[in-house]
Amino acid sequence: MKKAILWMFVILTVMQLVTALTVTRDVAQSVGPNQDFIVTYSVTGVSGKWGVVIEDIVHGGCSFPAGTKYGGVLLSDEGTTKQVTVRAANAGSCQFDGNYMYDETTGEIAFPTKTVNIASACVISTEICDGVDNDCDSQIDENNVCDCKENWNCDEWSSCVNNQQARDCTDINKCGTTFQKPLVLQSCTAGNGGTGGDLCKYMEWAKSISENNYCVIGLGIIGGGLVLLLLLMRK
Numbered sequence: 190m191k192k193a194i195l196w197m198f199v200i201l202t203v204m205q206l207v208t209a210l211t212v213t214r215d216v217a218q219s220v221g222p223n224q225d226f227i228v229t230y231s232v233t234g235v236s237g238k239w240g241v242v243i244e245d246i247v248h249g250g251c252s253f254p255a256g257t258k259y260g261g262v263l264l265s266d267e268g269t270t271k272q273v274t275v276r277a278a279n280a281g282s283c284q285f286d287g288n289y290m291y292d293e294t295t296g297e298i299a300f301p302t303k304t305v306n307i308a309s310a311c312v313i314s315t316e317i318c319d320g321v322d323n324d325c326d327s328q329i330d331e332n333n334v335c336d337c338k339e340n341w342n343c344d345e346w347s348s349c350v351n352n353q354q355a356r357d358c359t360d361i362n363k364c365g366t367t368f369q370k371p372l373v374l375q376s377c378t379a380g381n382g383g384t385g386g387d388l389c390k391y392m393e394w395a396k397s398i399s400e401n402n403y404c405v406i407g408l409g410i411i412g413g414g415l416v417l418l419l420l421l422m423r424k
């Protein structure tokens with residue numbers, strides 16, 4: 190019985206490692222000079238020991254409320270999404286190149302470097318929910334434009350190639366935001382292009398546990414159950 194418990198512990202630990210976090214930073218491509226715009230940090234997945242510690246840095250004359258750096262802890266202090274207002278420089282471009290960390294074993298993980306171009310003047314367009322003052326009236330996303338409820342419709346996962354599978358997801362309501370966007374890339378356990386993607390079809394019952402990692406969790410639970418059964422039968 191001790192062995193069985195040990196096995197369950199090992200399986201759950203492996204599942205925890207596979208069920209990794211996804212941390213994203215969304216920034217507009219282009220903003221007007223001295224214009225305020227919003228940087229959105231989002232986390233999906235399960236936290237490690239502490240939350241996700243974010244240390245982002247901006248260069249090129251743009252500034253966070255506290256200067257060139259933004260620091261925050263998602264999942265513990267700030268929830269799963271944090272929006273920070275950044276003031277653009279008066280010309281040129283700004284680069285973001287910070288990092289995040291959620292576990293001392295993985296250390297600091299760099300965000301992809303992101304460049305925001307600063308247009309020569311604020312170009313007036315219809316205000317949409319994108320973290321930018323589109324209509325140049327010094328207000329970001331005003332008139333409830335962000336009340337649009339995202340409604341994502343996703344294709345089936347592709348078959349498992351190189352331990353990864355992908356799918357396309359489309360927002361039926363065309364809100365222009367990606368706060369609720371489901372994962373479009375996930376790791377899978379098929380080995381060399383095998384049938385893991387097909388196997389996942391039978392694990393959909395585990396979606397009630399985790400929408401994004403149901404396949405791994407389902408396989409883990411079934412695998413753990415089988416090991417337990419085998420060990421009990423050997424007694």
Ligand SMILES: [Ca+2]
Pocket residue numbers: 316321322323324325326327328329330331
């Ligand atoms: Ca506006």
Ligand SMILES: [Ca+2]
Pocket residue numbers: 316317318319320321322323329330331
């Ligand atoms: Ca806007």
